[in-house]
Amino acid sequence: MATLEIRDLHVSVETDGEPTEILRGVDLSIESGQTHAIMGPNGSGKSTLAYSIAGHPKYTITGGTVTLDGEDVLAMSVDERARAGLFLAMQYPVEVPGVTVSNFLRTAKTALDGEAPALRHWVKDVRTAMSDLKMDPAFAERNVNEGFSGGEKKRHEILQMELLKPKFAVLDETDSGLDVDALKIVSDGVNRVRAGGDVGVLLITHYTRILRYVRPDVVHVFVAGRVAETGGPELADELEENGYDRFVQAVAAS
Amino acid sequence: MSTPRARRTVISTPDTRQADHEAAAQVADAVDARQEHAVDHAAEAPAAVTLDSSRSPGPGYDTAAARVAEAGEAVLEASRGERPRSFDPSDFPVPTGREEVWRFTPLDRLGGLLEDAPSDEDARDVVVQAPDGVHVGVLGRGEGVRGSALVPEDRAAALADAASPTATHVRVPREVELDEPVHVSVVGRAGRRGAGHLVVEAERHSRAVVVVEHTGGGAHADALEVVVGDGAELTVVSLQLWDDDAVHLSQQEARVGRDARYRHIAVTLGGSVVRLSSTARYAGPGGDAEMLGVYFADSGQHLEHRSFADHAEPRCRSDVRYKGALQGETARTVWIGDVLIRAAAQGTETYELNRNLVLTDGARADSVPNLEIETGDIEGAGHASATGRFDDEQLFYLRSRGIPEEVARRLVVRGFFADVVQRIGVPAVTERVMTAIEAELDLAVGPVAGVAAPADAAAEPALAAAPSSAGAPAGGA
Numbered sequence: 001m002a003t004l005e006i007r008d009l010h011v012s013v014e015t016d017g018e019p020t021e022i023l024r025g026v027d028l029s030i031e032s033g034q035t036h037a038i039m040g041p042n043g044s045g046k047s048t049l050a051y052s053i054a055g056h057p058k059y060t061i062t063g064g065t066v067t068l069d070g071e072d073v074l075a076m077s078v079d080e081r082a083r084a085g086l087f088l089a090m091q092y093p094v095e096v097p098g099v100t101v102s103n104f105l106r107t108a109k110t111a112l113d114g115e116a117p118a119l120r121h122w123v124k125d126v127r128t129a130m131s132d133l134k135m136d137p138a139f140a141e142r143n144v145n146e147g148f149s150g151g152e153k154k155r156h157e158i159l160q161m162e163l164l165k166p167k168f169a170v171l172d173e174t175d176s177g178l179d180v181d182a183l184k185i186v187s188d189g190v191n192r193v194r195a196g197g198d199v200g201v202l203l204i205t206h207y208t209r210i211l212r213y214v215r216p217d218v219v220h221v222f223v224a225g226r227v228a229e230t231g232g233p234e235l236a237d238e239l240e241e242n243g244y245d246r247f248v249q250a251v252a253a254s
Numbered sequence: 255m256s257t258p259r260a261r262r263t264v265i266s267t268p269d270t271r272q273a274d275h276e277a278a279a280q281v282a283d284a285v286d287a288r289q290e291h292a293v294d295h296a297a298e299a300p301a302a303v304t305l306d307s308s309r310s311p312g313p314g315y316d317t318a319a320a321r322v323a324e325a326g327e328a329v330l331e332a333s334r335g336e337r338p339r340s341f342d343p344s345d346f347p348v349p350t351g352r353e354e355v356w357r358f359t360p361l362d363r364l365g366g367l368l369e370d371a372p373s374d375e376d377a378r379d380v381v382v383q384a385p386d387g388v389h390v391g392v393l394g395r396g397e398g399v400r401g402s403a404l405v406p407e408d409r410a411a412a413l414a415d416a417a418s419p420t421a422t423h424v425r426v427p428r429e430v431e432l433d434e435p436v437h438v439s440v441v442g443r444a445g446r447r448g449a450g451h452l453v454v455e456a457e458r459h460s461r462a463v464v465v466v467e468h469t470g471g472g473a474h475a476d477a478l479e480v481v482v483g484d485g486a487e488l489t490v491v492s493l494q495l496w497d498d499d500a501v502h503l504s505q506q507e508a509r510v511g512r513d514a515r516y517r518h519i520a521v522t523l524g525g526s527v528v529r530l531s532s533t534a535r536y537a538g539p540g541g542d543a544e545m546l547g548v549y550f551a552d553s554g555q556h557l558e559h560r561s562f563a564d565h566a567e568p569r570c571r572s573d574v575r576y577k578g579a580l581q582g583e584t585a586r587t588v589w590i591g592d593v594l595i596r597a598a599a600q601g602t603e604t605y606e607l608n609r610n611l612v613l614t615d616g617a618r619a620d621s622v623p624n625l626e627i628e629t630g631d632i633e634g635a636g637h638a639s640a641t642g643r644f645d646d647e648q649l650f651y652l653r654s655r656g657i658p659e660e661v662a663r664r665l666v667v668r669g670f671f672a673d674v675v676q677r678i679g680v681p682a683v684t685e686r687v688m689t690a691i692e693a694e695l696d697l698a699v700g701p702v703a704g705v706a707a708p709a710d711a712a713a714e715p716a717l718a719a720a721p722s723s724a725g726a727p728a729g730g731a
């Protein structure tokens with residue numbers, strides 16, 4: 001049982017040499033085995049939260065803490081965070097020319113485990129995971145994300161999640177841009193990981209659509225750089241009905 | 255795709271940030287290169303930073319006006335095809351540095367190679383190791399094919415020719431197919447001035463790989479003259495693995511026969527100043543020239559590559575791909591990629607690409623593709639050129655999967671070179687190039703094994719497998 005705890009997190013980015021505060025005191029705790037959905041309007045800071053947890057150098061932490069079982073995540077380098085068990089499925093996965101998917105996956109697995117995976121098992125695991133995600137085996141020899149369609153990139157992110165087995169996975173709009181079939185395939189992948197152990201999932205999304213396949217335990221409404229309200233799955237239904245107006249107005253009024 | 259009107263289109267893109275739209279606009283009405291431009295630049299030009307020549311002509315540069323350029327400005331030639339060629343050094347005045355041919359080269363660091371002074375007898379040892387069936391001999395001036403493919407194009411080359419009464423001659427007789435490469439070793443002696451001429455002749459329907467390896471020190475000007483007979487297939491690899499203080503000016507030029515296939519590969523890692531010109535001319539229709547280059551410049555190195563595909567025959571192909579990395583404050587690289595499609599060269603298909611990866615601040619890469627088209631009737635003409643910094647987003651992506659920074663950097667740099675290195679197609683050379691790049695990276699990011707964390711050391715075996723990239727990059731090839 002592990003806990004990821006975010007306390008009063010303040011984050012800013014440099015724009016035209018000026019720091020702009022994007023996250024304004026985020027509080028959120030999640031335990032392994034749980035799935036939390038984070039929903040909020042465009043520009044509210046959801047991706048900023050995801051990147052800040054992963055340690056992207058563009059984001060400056062100006063206050064607050066992030067801890068994984070009490071360990072200070074913010075003091076860790078990007079790769080240390082991953083080795084501590086954090087995973088980010090990116091909204092816009094990056095292309096890495098000349099590095100094949102198979103080399104990339106094997107290198108990542110080796111780095112996470114501290115030793116190279118036994119070749120025969122590993123090859124089989126990769127093949128199975130790819131076939132579960134309906135990815136053509138040819139993808140293994142293609143360069144990472146290069147020329148992948150939007151949907152293929154998202155499947156590739158979930159493939160990594162399945163193979164790298166993190167303690168906590170942040171999925172940043174993994175459902176965006178997927179058609180219904182692809183959404184099911186990706187959701188099944190997330191559910192396999194959830195069923196397989198005690199991963200905690202932070203699911204960032206705009207739409208309740210994916211929440212029908214990946215049932216959240218908790219829903220957070222994210223507005224203007226902080227969690228405006230936290231509730232059960234029914235909160236997602238309310239958002240579907242009425243949008244974010246109630247929350248945005250509340251923030252504006254305060 | 256083929257436009258009936260013959261016309262002349264000149265594309266010169268000194269600044270890759272502009273290249274996206276401006277270069278594309280230049281060709282827009284001429285050739286179907288347009289698509290290529292738009293796609294390639296848009297897709298691959300890094301958002302990061304572009305370090306490029308400020309002195310080279312921009313797109314649409316008025317070449318007539320260039321000839322009356324003011325003092326201090328570059329003196330530009332009207333067409334690459336009109337560059338003077340001569341065996342007489344006095345036809346080439348001592349350069350000032352403003353000439354198109356010399357404007358990127360540090361003239362004060364050439365070890366006297368532009369001065370009309372004798373070279374040293376003991377400046378270089380040339381040893382040829384050739385499999386059975388290969389003829390190795392010498393050629394005097396005017397003997398055999400010597401002088402039929404290569405005529406000096408600058409002062410250093412003319413002086414080198416004058417200083418080389420005998421050339422080394424490697425001839426692969428007709429229809430002989432070699433299973434192993436011919437190896438030519440050129441070892442320079444520090445503090446000496448050397449000149450040399452090597453003639454490689456692949457007679458018709460022969461097949462061979464010739465590796466020329468340059469090591470040691472000194473200042474050298476030399477010529478590599480290549481004659482590829484009709485239907486022959488010849489790969490020439492020129493390895494510049496010089497000591498740190500060496501200077502090397504080399505004109506390497508091929509005459510590609512009818513339906514012949516010529517591959518030239520320049521690998522430049524060592525030397526203080528290396529300037530290598532690689533030219534392909536065609537002696538008949540259907541010829542194919544692939545010119546590849548890989549270079550890695552450290553502090554204090556000036557590595558300059560000039561490629562030229564001179565299309566004067568119909569239905570020939572050229573495919574030029576150079577990739578370089580730079581690290582260290584004063585590292586400097588130059589790539590000039592000239593392609594000329596003359597009026598007679600209908601059905602030409604050409605593509606050229608240069609990519610530079612700047613690993614540290616202060617390094618500078620110039621990249622100038624020049625495409626001159628004198629016929630509307632071509633299959634395709636494309637170019638791409640970009641210089642960018644290390645992509646931090648790539649690094650972040652890899653590290654966010656647990657891959658330590660040093661390992662991630664290596665992956666990215668190896669990946670950068672992968673497509674060109676794989677095209678080399680000579681396993682012994684490919685391995686050496688990858689090993690040499692690894693050694694350069696040891697300097698840049700420190701050896702991986704030197705990082706104590708067990709995860710790092712353990713990550714090595716995974717890296718030992720060469721990245722096998724599938725699919726060639728988009729190109730006109």
Ligand SMILES: Nc1ncnc2c1ncn2[C@@H]1O[C@H](COP(=O)(O)OP(=O)(O)OP(=O)(O)O)[C@@H](O)[C@H]1O
Binds near residue numbers: 040045047048
């Ligand atoms: N690197 C950056 N540089 C400048 N501004 C940034 C940067 N990253 C985020 N921002 C700004 O911070 C705000 C929050 O952006 P963020 O991407 O976190 O929003 P989001 O909630 O993920 O939006 P979306 O739903 O559109 O993905 C936006 O106004 C955005 O423009």
Ligand SMILES: [Mg+2]
Binds near residue numbers: 047091173
């Ligand atoms: Mg976002």
